Amino acid sequence: MLSESEPHYRQPLLKTPFHERARALSQVDSFIAWAGYTTVDVFTFVEQEYFAIRNATTLYDLTPMVKYRIAGHDALPYLNRLMTRDIGKLKHSRVAYSVWCNDDGHLIDDGTVFRLSDTEFRLCSGERQLDWLLDSGLGFDVQITEVTDETAALAVQGPTSCAVLTAFGLSGIAQLKPFELAWFALPPALGAGSQIMVSRTGFTGDLGYELWMRPEDAESVWDALMDAGRECAIRPIGSRALNMARIEAGFVLPNVDFVSSERSLRFGTERTPIELGLGWLVDFNKGHFTGRRALFDEQRRAPRRRLVGLDIEGNKPAHNALLYADKAGKHQVGSVTSATWSPTCKRNIALAMVDAPHMRTGSTVWAEIYLNRELVWERRMARAQVVERPFFAPERRRASPPADY
């Protein structure tokens, strides 16, 4: 916490309520800064953590996810004016993924909206957005408060996650449908009278849940989950493994796959939801929202570029690769924003921003990949095919109740 005497830039990164537990389990001492907090990048090694996501249960500390409480008589009209999606269709105790844009239809950020009541919502985003959120509130009867450090958050993801949470004591969790949320009483041993909110959401594209709790309950919940999950080979994961899973799931990451228009300095680097393949999030029939007129014009024009999935030959991840129309590399048509070898799909995959007309599914482009072979660098032109996202979408992520794994 900040003390009055020291300026903020002299303060160390904040520690989440799970920090002591995470530090104890960290074998490689690999921490990174995320929204002002220190969080784990890797606990043991990336592949081990990745396979736990796809084959067991994982714990991921997402407390630094920025959380806003949006409440008041106009909370719903406010959100509908802010977001591209129709939040009016969001039922009680449900969660929606949405994006929001500036006046030009350029993406500011994405996040999840939780409907807690008629007049209260929670918005979670990767980046701080208070300035834009407050200015969007001009003329609305709505209070916007950042509540990031009032709530500890833990993602419990993986094919056995439902079984782990049941063993943990959340009876009825199997009935929770995707994008639903519910409140549970914590098992009495963990703190009498304490409640925990669980949403069936996540960033892995797999079966999984996110747990939202009071910070003082955080360590006992962690301990109880690690106990409950022992038979299911539960393990904590860092951001690196999660990143592999989210690329397989085709999810975009702000300031990786697109630059927030609030941060963009160079002309032409901003992106619209349509360019990011998120046009399905834009509802032109719900009434006005910020960026609507610009996006309405854009969707009537021929698209200039698009974020696409790439299936690349070979097994070398195409990190930051430039993309060309031709093998000779004369005519650049885009670049890779996120890349990984997908162990589950056994494919070399990437997300890439590709210019028209090469962005069409089935098109072939060439990725310029640099390989480090024992400090000898090689350049390789790899054939890449534009494919549909997601790369990996198991049925279990939607099944209710989830089957045993």
Added chain:
Amino acid sequence: MAGAAVGAPDYDCIVIGGGHNGLVCAAYLARSGRSVLVLEAANQVGGAAVTREFAPGFKVSACAHLLHLMPGSMIRDLGLDSRGLQMAATGMPTTAIAPDQSPLPINPDNPAVLAGRSGADAAAFPAYHARLRRLAEALHPVLDRVPPRLGTDSWQARLSWLRIGWRIRRLGRRDMRELLRIGGMCVQDLLDEHFETPLLKGALGFDAVLGTRAGPRSPGSVFPLLYRMAAEVQGGSALAQPVGGLGALSDALARAVLAAGGAIRTATVVRRILVQNDRAAGVVLESGEQISAANVISNADPKTTFLQLLGVEYLDTGFVRRIAHLRAHGVTAKLHLALNRLPQFTGLPHSALIGRLLLAPSLDYIERAFNHAKYREFSSQPIIEITVPTASDASLAPAGGHVLSAVVQYAPYELAAGWQHERARFADLIIDALERCAPGLRASVESAELLTPPDIERQFRISGGHWHHAELALDQFFIVRPVPGASQYRTPLGGLYLCGAGCHPGGGVMGIAGRNAARALIREAA
């Protein structure tokens, strides 16, 4: 929102607000063959160009009190001369007054009167004025145009930029350099370069800060002066006062609207602008009545138009942010005095009394008066522009009576102490200042009316009570007035236009914003 309108709308155009710009806009639209309805909230048209009785038998131009900026072409186009617009006084002189000095006529064509105070100033004045006038003339076509857009390929925008560039290029190297040099300068630095007589500098500096939240040492204070002079080029004539006050101009404009086939409803308050299919579709009145129209043109100020009449839910966040940040807090008050005799200003010939008198004895005096406004206080020694309209128009007062109309600065909209408690003290202090120049004035006051910016906001429905609807400064001018996204009289909402002083080229009884708005609408429809 009611269901989709069936059939044709009631009108082609509804103009919200019958101020002079609204009336000018309506008249030009009606002359283009469109059906036009003007809706005015007050009982009479005119907005801030209106004549009102402020004491039994005493009438005054309630806000603006001089006419000098309206283009002659507009007066001819609309036939205002034949519709009852007559001048009680034209070519009104300007005289600088001070409590302890003899009055000084400010007339660049007759610098000899200055010679008694400073031979150097007398020699410098005509050249100074001529140069500023040349710069103003180069700028003046800018005023009369729909500002071009940036970053478009339209030939119209390019042509507009070329024209402006050509006018400025034609100034020649020296004047062009001077324009660049002084454009963002403070008026005190400019005047100190040329003159030494405090009374002369005070009077010249007065016109630079009149109606703006700035002092002579504020950066960019030369700009409003050039703007005012550019507008005077359009006006073509020196200061004038219509018979019956500024309300007579508005009445003539209203007749021009009616003559062109337009309709006007007074005492009709608009509650909301109707939106259908993401277009302005008409208005809802306070009475609940709905009137549909293909286009809605708002003479109201930008904040009122967007934040109250339209509503933020139809606008983007970034645009609303710009509107909310629009600097639009007035610092100008108006004092009206009903007098039982003609005021006697010490040493002032009667011929000067039909003109305007400026009480701003020096630039330091103005800057000190402005200092208070920075801290949300009113000036303890305000600067004042005085006219005695009854000196040339006896119809404004009962027999023997006279009216003094004073524009007073600085009276900030947001007064720290609150205007309810302080207004009497401020009125008193202004009368004291006048009394020092016109002994015996206080004893002749029968009645006084003070309009502070909050009064102007309430009575004339101008958010912030600013005469120009929005501060007139380089950052709120031309292609960025009132804000980017609404600076071509069009707004982000199709079918909704602005035509008031909040648009380019701003306030003053000029009518150009109204005419430009009509042109923009007609051009878009074509």
